[in-house]
Amino acid sequence: MWGTYCADVVEKRAPYRQAHLDGLAKQKESGVLITIGPTQDLTKVFGIYEAPDEDTVRQLVENDPYWKNGVWTEYTIKEWIQAF
Incomplete structure (x- = not known):
């Protein structure tokens, strides 16, 4: 999953940060989230999920406080094949 943060991410995420982190934990x-985090410049978020289908990942993203409150402004999901 690749996503984009809003322009004022540090300020806007503050009220939702703990709920966001608790949900990610x-x-x-549960094993569905492998890793997730922001780019160094706080413009993008990248996550790797191990889920049965794309819809499962969409539900996780769209139920996250960051998505619900406009901290994440858009996202895309791409299925990938681990070569190594």
Whole structure:
């Protein structure tokens, strides 16, 4: 999953940050989330999920407080094949 952050991400994410991190921790514990994080310049987010289908990932993204509150402004999901 590649996504884009809003322009004022540091300020806008503050009220939702703990709920966001708590949700990600639960996804990680369940095994569906492999890794996720922002680019160094805080303009993009990148995540790797191991899910049965794209719809599952979409539900996770769209139920995240960052998506619901406009911290993430857009996202795309691409299925990939691990070559190594």
